[in-house]
Amino acid sequence: MADYAIYLDTSKCTGCKGCQVACKCWNQLPSPLGKNVNKPTGSYQSPMDLNGDTRLIVTFKETDTDQKWGVNWSIGRRSCMHCTNAGCVAVCSSGALYKDPNTGFVSVDESKCVGCEYCASACPFDVPRFHGSQNKINKCTACMDRISNGKTPSINEDKGETETQFNKPACVHTCPAGALDFGPRSEMIAKAHERVDFLKIRELNPATQASVYGENELDGLHVITVLKYPVDTYGLPANPSVNPVTNLLDWAKPVTGLAAAATVLGLGVSFLMGIGYKRGDLHYDPQKHETIDRNTGEVVWRADGSVDSHDKAASKNKKGGE
Amino acid sequence: MDAETLEKVYEIYASTGAKDKVGAILYALGQTQHHYGAQNTRSMCLVQLLLGNIGMPGGSVNALRGEPNVQGATDFALLCYDFPGYLKWPTVASHSTLRKWLEAETYSDGFYTNKPKFFISALKEWYGEKATFENDFGYDWLPKIPADLDFTHISTFQHMDSGDIEGYFAWGMNPAHSTANTKFARQAMAKLKWLVVADWVETETATFWKAPDMKPEDIQTEVYYMPAALIYEKMGSITNSGRWIQWRYKALDPYQDALPDYEIVDRFWKEIVRLYKTEGGKCPEAILNVKWDYDGDDGKVDPRNVSMAINGYTWKDGATWKDRQLMTSFANLAADGSTACAMWIYTGYYANNDAKYDPSMQAVGSRVRDDKSGLGIYPGWGHAWPLNRRILYNRAAADSKGKAWDPERKVVEWNGTEWERNDVPDFGFQAAGPDGTNVPTPPNNKAFMMLWEQNARLLSYSMKDAPLPEHYEPFESPTDNVLNKRQNSPCIMFADHPSVKKGSRDDYPIAVTTYSVVEQWQSGSQTRGCPALVESRPEQFVEMSVELAEEKGIKNGDIVRVWNNRGDVKVTAFVTKRIRPLEVNGQMTHIVGMIHHWGWAGDYSTGDVVNDLAPNVGDPNSYIPEYKAFLVNVEKA
Numbered sequence: 001m002a003d004y005a006i007y008l009d010t011s012k013c014t015g016c017k018g019c020q021v022a023c024k025c026w027n028q029l030p031s032p033l034g035k036n037v038n039k040p041t042g043s044y045q046s047p048m049d050l051n052g053d054t055r056l057i058v059t060f061k062e063t064d065t066d067q068k069w070g071v072n073w074s075i076g077r078r079s080c081m082h083c084t085n086a087g088c089v090a091v092c093s094s095g096a097l098y099k100d101p102n103t104g105f106v107s108v109d110e111s112k113c114v115g116c117e118y119c120a121s122a123c124p125f126d127v128p129r130f131h132g133s134q135n136k137i138n139k140c141t142a143c144m145d146r147i148s149n150g151k152t153p154s155i156n157e158d159k160g161e162t163e164t165q166f167n168k169p170a171c172v173h174t175c176p177a178g179a180l181d182f183g184p185r186s187e188m189i190a191k192a193h194e195r196v197d198f199l200k201i202r203e204l205n206p207a208t209q210a211s212v213y214g215e216n217e218l219d220g221l222h223v224i225t226v227l228k229y230p231v232d233t234y235g236l237p238a239n240p241s242v243n244p245v246t247n248l249l250d251w252a253k254p255v256t257g258l259a260a261a262a263t264v265l266g267l268g269v270s271f272l273m274g275i276g277y278k279r280g281d282l283h284y285d286p287q288k289h290e291t292i293d294r295n296t297g298e299v300v301w302r303a304d305g306s307v308d309s310h311d312k313a314a315s316k317n318k319k320g321g322e
Numbered sequence: 323m324d325a326e327t328l329e330k331v332y333e334i335y336a337s338t339g340a341k342d343k344v345g346a347i348l349y350a351l352g353q354t355q356h357h358y359g360a361q362n363t364r365s366m367c368l369v370q371l372l373l374g375n376i377g378m379p380g381g382s383v384n385a386l387r388g389e390p391n392v393q394g395a396t397d398f399a400l401l402c403y404d405f406p407g408y409l410k411w412p413t414v415a416s417h418s419t420l421r422k423w424l425e426a427e428t429y430s431d432g433f434y435t436n437k438p439k440f441f442i443s444a445l446k447e448w449y450g451e452k453a454t455f456e457n458d459f460g461y462d463w464l465p466k467i468p469a470d471l472d473f474t475h476i477s478t479f480q481h482m483d484s485g486d487i488e489g490y491f492a493w494g495m496n497p498a499h500s501t502a503n504t505k506f507a508r509q510a511m512a513k514l515k516w517l518v519v520a521d522w523v524e525t526e527t528a529t530f531w532k533a534p535d536m537k538p539e540d541i542q543t544e545v546y547y548m549p550a551a552l553i554y555e556k557m558g559s560i561t562n563s564g565r566w567i568q569w570r571y572k573a574l575d576p577y578q579d580a581l582p583d584y585e586i587v588d589r590f591w592k593e594i595v596r597l598y599k600t601e602g603g604k605c606p607e608a609i610l611n612v613k614w615d616y617d618g619d620d621g622k623v624d625p626r627n628v629s630m631a632i633n634g635y636t637w638k639d640g641a642t643w644k645d646r647q648l649m650t651s652f653a654n655l656a657a658d659g660s661t662a663c664a665m666w667i668y669t670g671y672y673a674n675n676d677a678k679y680d681p682s683m684q685a686v687g688s689r690v691r692d693d694k695s696g697l698g699i700y701p702g703w704g705h706a707w708p709l710n711r712r713i714l715y716n717r718a719a720a721d722s723k724g725k726a727w728d729p730e731r732k733v734v735e736w737n738g739t740e741w742e743r744n745d746v747p748d749f750g751f752q753a754a755g756p757d758g759t760n761v762p763t764p765p766n767n768k769a770f771m772m773l774w775e776q777n778a779r780l781l782s783y784s785m786k787d788a789p790l791p792e793h794y795e796p797f798e799s800p801t802d803n804v805l806n807k808r809q810n811s812p813c814i815m816f817a818d819h820p821s822v823k824k825g826s827r828d829d830y831p832i833a834v835t836t837y838s839v840v841e842q843w844q845s846g847s848q849t850r851g852c853p854a855l856v857e858s859r860p861e862q863f864v865e866m867s868v869e870l871a872e873e874k875g876i877k878n879g880d881i882v883r884v885w886n887n888r889g890d891v892k893v894t895a896f897v898t899k900r901i902r903p904l905e906v907n908g909q910m911t912h913i914v915g916m917i918h919h920w921g922w923a924g925d926y927s928t929g930d931v932v933n934d935l936a937p938n939v940g941d942p943n944s945y946i947p948e949y950k951a952f953l954v955n956v957e958k959a
Binding site: 016032036068 | 855857858860877879926928
């Protein structure tokens with residue numbers, strides 16, 4: 001089986017958050033159950049960032065437009081990008097994080113996770129979140145339980161079409177706008193380029209800055225995104241990279257998770273410094289709607305848009321990106 | 323929007339007035355929730371008629387209805403002046419006898435010359451064997467709408483307030499959250515002697531006495547709560563914006579004691595009949611002569627029997643549902659009591675006599691995905707009333723000689739001897755000849771057969787306010803009407819009622835409009851009960867421009883107070899460049915937008931009732947309240 005990918009066309013996304021909710025429902029991730037415990041966000045985005053029970057959020061950012069009226073409203077997706085060169089897999093001490101050999105997605109076997117959070121440090125996109133009470137990492141699995149289990153018969157079976165489709169990830173399955181898709185990675189890349197070409201020739205938007213994200217980043221992501229507006233407006237690093245030190249662990253791949261963990265302990269502090277280990281360096285405060293860099297105490301991101309150096313801070317701390 | 327851009331929009335849209343182009347207008351409550359909302363809809367019709375966008379695939383004026391089954395509810399006459407199937411409910415003033423109803427409502431030409439067949443067949447379904455030629459098919463037993471009392475939505479609460487209405491059924495509806503000037507509505511409800519609420523959860527209406535501004539100890543209303551099944555917990559049909567009737571099957575049992583609403587109605591009815599029989603009551607004929615034979619073998623009402631009643635069948639005294647002959651077309655209905663049909667427009671949707679209790683074998687349950695026309699017609703998916711016609715007024719897809727305007731969009735075309743057709747024609751395309759067989763009708767100019775003149779109306783005399791749309795300002799507007807001398811429509815409804823408490827521009831200089839977000843649904847009764855949806859949209863907000871926020875010292879995320887003479891709510895401020903001050907008649911005018919899905923009921927997320935702010939004034943044709951434009955003021959809370 002060839003590499004597969006999730007496709008997102010932000011120019012078709014209506015920001016309905018169906019994917020965000022479907023992710024929670026399928027993966028049985030709880031939402032707060034108290035009365036009025038979800039704090040106001042001051043944004044269409046809610047919650048403001050990923051957390052131990054939230055693997056996918058839809059992001060909203062408004063920037064000025066050169067059109068006469070309106071704004072550029074970048075509506076994007078914040079979740080695992082499923083990198084080919086996956087820093088999280090490289091540093092995972094227990095073998096919980098793995099690259100699915102059939103699809104190329106970076107999935108998680110939570111039963112193996114020891115809660116070391118190295119992956120969170122190694123991720124150039126700041127995606128894995130620690131679920132404190134379970135002592136596990138929580139992140140998108142590409143719905144491996146769906147896509148690796150069976151196929152859905154073609155809906156046109158009654159017309160003699162026998163082609164079957166792989167079960168899609170929950171987010172893709174629910175998308176009412178046709179913004180999300182799922183299929184062989186090469187097809188998704190071709191589809192993305194076709195869409196960007198279309199956006200560029202549209203008479204009404206000659207100055208579009210549409211681009212394809214994920215084709216070559218980190219040797220190729222398994223989330224291929226058509227970005228309608230500039231990459232930074234989606235909170236994505238323009239040139240993500242994995243800290244070279246993380247790949248030192250590649251030699252440990254044949255070793256069992258336990259041995260890998262022992263190796264990491266053996267390597268000790270120098271290794272952790274090497275990958276810029278930053279357990280919980282960035283802390284999101286849901287009361288104030290801001291993210292703080294624990295090392296400096298500095299607010300690096302605020303929901304009202306007044307501070308937005310989140311990605312810079314994250315990549316600086318990780319010594320990846322930029 | 324600036325004039326240049328607006329001109330460009332007009333130019334692009336007007337370019338669809340070509341043979342090989344079509345433009346569709348899709349609209350929803352933003353057009354209709356004004357005191358001249360029906361005229362807004364008329365404007366869209368006129369534009370589409372003038373551009374030739376009526377009757378064409380991909381054209382028309384398309385109301386976006388949907389999940390709450392607005393189309394189905396309207397078809398079935400949930401508005402108080404309607405009789406099922408877009409017939410008129412009898413009034414004291416115009417329809418005191420069946421003869422008067424028939425004379426007043428039957429057209430002199432066009433398809434509505436058939437109205438007596440539809441109406442008398444409906445009476446036959448209501449009263450069965452008791453409906454005879456001699457007793458006007460039971461017409462006198464139908465209640466008539468009195469001349470001096472109006473029971474539309476807004477006035478219902480005025481009648482409660484004045485004591486004219488003592489009891490109230492709120493059925494799948496949440497007026498203590500949704501009515502314009504909700505606070506007044508809640509106070510009016512507190513004067514009721516009894517209130518029955520049938521709903522899925524305890525809504526604001528079911529708990530109106532718990533509203534933050536209520537004193538439960540002062541309220542004497544007896545409130546009955548009927549737990550009702552949700553749509554997935556019962557079978558039945560739903561009708562979408564395109565008039566497609568589709569069957570939905572029961573997916574799971576109702577929660578605890580909840581019942582499908584048709585079972586609740588059935589239980590009420592049977593108990594009322596029992597009490598009439600044992601204790602007597604007023605107008606017993608009107609109750610005891612009703613046919614009401616919809617029970618299935620289990621002694622409960624069966625929606626499939628109701629579907630057969632709606633569809634229509636040949637009447638035979640003593641027959642049961644199992645041997646009644648369903649009919650495929652309302653053309654077979656008769657005005658002599660030989661046919662029964664609860665609602666003529668649906669005839670044919672449930673007409674398979676060979677599988678009466680298998681909806682999947684009926685047109686309404688059909689799921690054939692073929693579209694041989696390539697025009698998006700899909701004639702085998704569900705059933706579109708009337709007679710599975712997918713595009714209304716489709717005669718207008720061809721010119722006066724019967725040639726399709728666009729060969730790529732050939733819905734109907736006269737080939738010299740007959741009409742070639744990709745859809746069920748919405749015009750007289752054939753007629754019975756002398757020997758009884760159908761003979762094709764050559765092209766003529768009668769494209770709109772539901773009107774007596776059978777032509778489209780640019781000037782309409784059926785609108786209550788005016789033959790042509792005119793511009794008026796909202797009841798509460800930040801500016802003067804510069805297009806004519808009259809500020810509001812002279813036909814505005816309920817503006818003089820003391821509860822309206824019109825606000826002045828000086829006190830309330832900010833225009834507001836209300837709308838919805840996708841994460842929450844209507845009054846939020848269902849969606850605020852879903853934790854994942856609450857998490858994705860946890861609070862109510864008011865969106866405002868950067869300029870207004872600066873003027874008022876408001877920062878994004880602040881809690882702000884929004885108020886006028888009718889209400890006062892606290893919500894979160896979203897400061898955004900998507901909203902900008904408008905220059906209106908030379909004045910900088912602020913506008914804000916609010917969502918409205920919250921109330922005090924529910925376990926996960928509660929908030930103030932934004933509809934408290936909306937004025938309870940209405941349109942003279944539809945009586946719809948003006949939620950979409952009124953005045954408020956804003957300050958940091």
